[in-house]
Amino acid sequence: MNPLDRYEALVDDPEAFRAACERPLPQVVRVNRIKADVERARRALDEEGVDYEPVDWHPGVFRMADKPGTTWPYVHGWLHGQEEVSVLPSLALDPQPGERVWDACAAPGSKTTHLAALMADEGTLVGNDNNLGRLSALRHNAERLGVTNLAVTNTDARNYSLKPFGFDAFDRALVDAPCSCEGTCRKNPDALDDWSIDHVRSVSGIQKGILRRAVQATREGGTVVYATCTFAPEENEAVLAHVLDAEDCRVVPCEVPVDTAPGVTEWEDDTYPEEVRHAHRVYPHLNDTGGFFLARLEVGA
Amino acid sequence: MSDDPAPGPADGSDRDGEAVDAADAADAPTNDGQRFDRLPATPADRVVPGRASRAEVLDWWDDRFGIPPETFDGHTFWEKGKGKVWAFAGDVADPIAVEGLGMSLLRTRQEHWKPTTNAVQRFGRGATRNVVVLDPEPAARFARGEDQELAWDGDWGYLIAAHEIAGGVEPIGVGLYLHGELRSTVPKGRREDVAIVERTG
Numbered sequence: 001m002n003p004l005d006r007y008e009a010l011v012d013d014p015e016a017f018r019a020a021c022e023r024p025l026p027q028v029v030r031v032n033r034i035k036a037d038v039e040r041a042r043r044a045l046d047e048e049g050v051d052y053e054p055v056d057w058h059p060g061v062f063r064m065a066d067k068p069g070t071t072w073p074y075v076h077g078w079l080h081g082q083e084e085v086s087v088l089p090s091l092a093l094d095p096q097p098g099e100r101v102w103d104a105c106a107a108p109g110s111k112t113t114h115l116a117a118l119m120a121d122e123g124t125l126v127g128n129d130n131n132l133g134r135l136s137a138l139r140h141n142a143e144r145l146g147v148t149n150l151a152v153t154n155t156d157a158r159n160y161s162l163k164p165f166g167f168d169a170f171d172r173a174l175v176d177a178p179c180s181c182e183g184t185c186r187k188n189p190d191a192l193d194d195w196s197i198d199h200v201r202s203v204s205g206i207q208k209g210i211l212r213r214a215v216q217a218t219r220e221g222g223t224v225v226y227a228t229c230t231f232a233p234e235e236n237e238a239v240l241a242h243v244l245d246a247e248d249c250r251v252v253p254c255e256v257p258v259d260t261a262p263g264v265t266e267w268e269d270d271t272y273p274e275e276v277r278h279a280h281r282v283y284p285h286l287n288d289t290g291g292f293f294l295a296r297l298e299v300g301a
Numbered sequence: 302m303s304d305d306p307a308p309g310p311a312d313g314s315d316r317d318g319e320a321v322d323a324a325d326a327a328d329a330p331t332n333d334g335q336r337f338d339r340l341p342a343t344p345a346d347r348v349v350p351g352r353a354s355r356a357e358v359l360d361w362w363d364d365r366f367g368i369p370p371e372t373f374d375g376h377t378f379w380e381k382g383k384g385k386v387w388a389f390a391g392d393v394a395d396p397i398a399v400e401g402l403g404m405s406l407l408r409t410r411q412e413h414w415k416p417t418t419n420a421v422q423r424f425g426r427g428a429t430r431n432v433v434v435l436d437p438e439p440a441a442r443f444a445r446g447e448d449q450e451l452a453w454d455g456d457w458g459y460l461i462a463a464h465e466i467a468g469g470v471e472p473i474g475v476g477l478y479l480h481g482e483l484r485s486t487v488p489k490g491r492r493e494d495v496a497i498v499e500r501t502g
Contacts, residue, residue, distance in 0.1 A: 035422070036467075043467035048498050075444050075493050076471055077422055122375065124391030139401045140490060146423040148376060149390035152401030166394030 003182055003195040007231045010264060011283050020285035025186040029068045029079040030087055030110075031060035033117045034146045036078035044073040057257040057287075061087055077144045082110035083187070085258075085282055085292040089176055089227040090114040092254050092296050097122040099171040102217060104157040104210050107134030109141040111176050116147040126170070128153045128160065158209035160217060169219040176227045177207045177239075183229035183291025186284060200234050207239045215247040220300035224249065228293045231281070233267035236293040240279065241272040243297075251275040254296035259286040263295065336398040337379040337387065352380055353409040361407075361414055366461060367429030376403070384410030388420070413458055418474040418487055425461045425472035432461045433476065433483065437497045440464035443485045444473055446492040451483040459486075465500055 004021055008014035029052075031041045038060045045052055051065035061084060068074045068081050090111050095101045097120040106112040106127030116125050127142070127150050129135055135154055142150050151165070157175075162168060180200050181191040207228070214224050228235055240251060240263070251263075251273075263279030265272050279295035330348050332338075341347045343356045355378050359370040376388040379395075379402055389403030404423060407416045421428075433453060435443055442449050443462050453460075455478075462476040462483065474491070477484040 040467045040469075047467060047500055048496055070493050070495055072444075072466055072495055072498065075473065075491075075495055076466070077419075121390055124393060135400055142401075143404050143417075143419040144491065146404070146419065148388050148403040148423065150401065150403065151389070151391060151393060151397070151399050154400050164394065164397050164399060 003180075003192060003232075004185070010231070010261075010281075011285075012261070013285060016285040017283055020283075020288065021185050021291075023186060023288075025083065025290055026288070027064040027067060027081065028055070028084045029062050029064055029074075029081050030114060031062075032078055032080055032113065032145045033060065034121050035076060036073065041073050041078045044076075044078065045071065048072055055084060058087065077146055080110060080113060080141070080145060082114075083184070084287075084289045085183070085229070086110050086290075087114065088256050088258070088280075088282070088292060088294055089174055089225050090118055092227075092256060092294055093172050093174050093223060093225040095119050095123075095125075095172050099123045100167060100169075101125045102160075102170040102173040102214065103127045104160070104173060104175045104214050105129060105177055106138050106152075107131060108137035109139075111174060112138065112150065113142055113145045113147055115174065116142070116145075116149055119149060121147060121149050123149055124165070124167075125150045126153060126165070127151070128155060128157055130154065130156050158206070158213050160213050162217060170217055170222065171219060172223045172225075173214040173218050174225050174227070175207075175211050175214045177203075177210055177235070179203060179207070179228040179230040179235050180232055181229050182231050183282075183284070183293075186290055200230075200232050204232075204234050204239060207235055208242045211239055211243045212247055215243060215249045215297065215299055218299045222299045224297040224299060226295045226297065229291060230293065231283075231291055233264055233270070233272075236281075236295075237263050237265070237267065237272040237276045237279065238270060240276050240295055240297075244273060244275070249297045249299050251278045252296050252298045253278045254280075254294075256280050256282075256294065258282060258289070260294075261286070263293075332380065332383060333396070334382050336396045337381040337402045339395040340378040340380060340386065349380075351384075351410050353378075353384075353386060358386060358407070358409075362424070365459070366425065366431055368424060368427050372424055372427055378406070379403070380409075384408050388424075415459055415486075416461075416475055418491055421461050421472045421475055425463070426470075428461050428472070431456055431459075432463055432470075432472075433478075434470055435462055435464045435473075437464070437499050439483075440473060441495050441497045443476065443483070444487060444493055444495050446485045446487050446489070448482055448484045450481060451478065452481070453478055453483070466498075
């Protein structure tokens with residue numbers, strides 16, 4: 001079956017949703033503020049005659065006609081190619097310079113390096129990933145982009161230990177969880193072919209474990225952002241509901257600069273607490289992007 | 302999920318080994334390749350033989366490239382692996398057994414210390430010595446990883462190769478100048494077939 005069939009009941013315009021899912025995704029780059037400001041990056045692209053257009057919701061995110069890998073600003077680490085929606089979770093976490101921030105599932109590092117830039121490369125950013133093979137990509141990207149405030153670890157986020165660091169809690173944490181990735185189907189149609197409900201169920205258990213640990217590892221009053229690139233409520237609202245029940249936290253409103261739909265409170269035979277409506281569902285047809293899910297949680301208090 | 306594929310560790314670095322219990326080796330005054338140790342402040346504070354001190358690293362950037370020591374005020378320096386020195390902007394316990402800590406800055410424990418591509422891109426804008434500003438065509442060759450003949454009457458050894466872009470001079474990477482030739486040390490994973498951009502402004 002095509003898993004997208006499942007979600008037609010959730011979206012406002014199923015036809016537009018399906019049509020958008022079949023279109024290829026535009027190439028997008030983010031300006032890396034650690035190494036260059038937006039004006040200088042634009043000037044360099046203009047000098048080189050590269051075709052680009054800033055997205056209407058962020059001056060430092062450009063849609064490109066071609067791949068950015070062979071341009072001079074890319075060589076200098078002024079640009080990083082990533083999906084447009086993947087800029088959202090770091091903005092929602094809103095880390096500040098000098099804070100302690102955990103990225104629980106960091107590789108290959110698009111969001112991690114964006115967090116570092118938002119922190120002005122100051123403070124302590126810990127990027128973890130359980131996949132050793134992907135860690136080299138994280139380290140490569142971080143160093144290319146000039147990030148110096150990142151410590152990299154390779155453990156299972158579900159029982160993460162802060163012991164090596166000499167501090168007890170993070171100010172903020174990002175859980176950009178492994179998921180069934182249907183939202184990336186515009187870039188990677190295999191995500192739909194490989195889909196199975198068994199995988200959804202098993203990965204949702206992992207997601208719950210990682211998000212619980214992130215809440216535990218974040219100080220009272222701190223912020224946790226949960227993000228996936230799937231539409232499956234089992235991996236989104238159900239994960240939030242589980243963690244709201246198990247840990248001392250709540251879902252809070254957060255503004256995102258694109259059009260979204262609220263989190264759902266009913267799915268098949270399940271219901272979820274009203275507060276999950278503060279979460280954001282990004283469907284591909286709403287902003288001509290990939291699909292995404294995003295929620296901001298406040299710990300304790 | 303999204304994102305750029307990365308071809309491998311930057312600068313052809315050796316992959317670091319598995320983490321070990323730092324406490325096991327904490328008292329031994331030898332270099333432990335499995336963890337990061339803070340550099341001593343000065344040579345007089347040195348306990349581990351052969352380990353560079355912070356003062357020597359700062360002096361080296363100043364002497365070689367005219368990069369002022371204050372450039373690194375926000376960074377601590379660490380050694381992991383034999384002679385590899387890292388710059389970190391955060392605050393963590395010392396020693397620490399993690400996979401990465403900040404940015405690999407330079408390689409010491411050899412006669413001629415060698416800066417990394419990423420370090421000269423990040424910290425090299427303030428350089429006033431041993432910087433070769435390449436014309437558009439040589440700059441593109443350098444970024445592709447090619448060696449080239451170059452007339453240069455400055456020091457031999459490691460230079461910062463730079464070019465003009467978007468209204469300023471920007472470091473591209475580390476060149477090794479020997480016998481009239483500039484060798485590009487841009488690591489394989491960072492080489493790009495860029496355009497020759499003649500700048501009019």
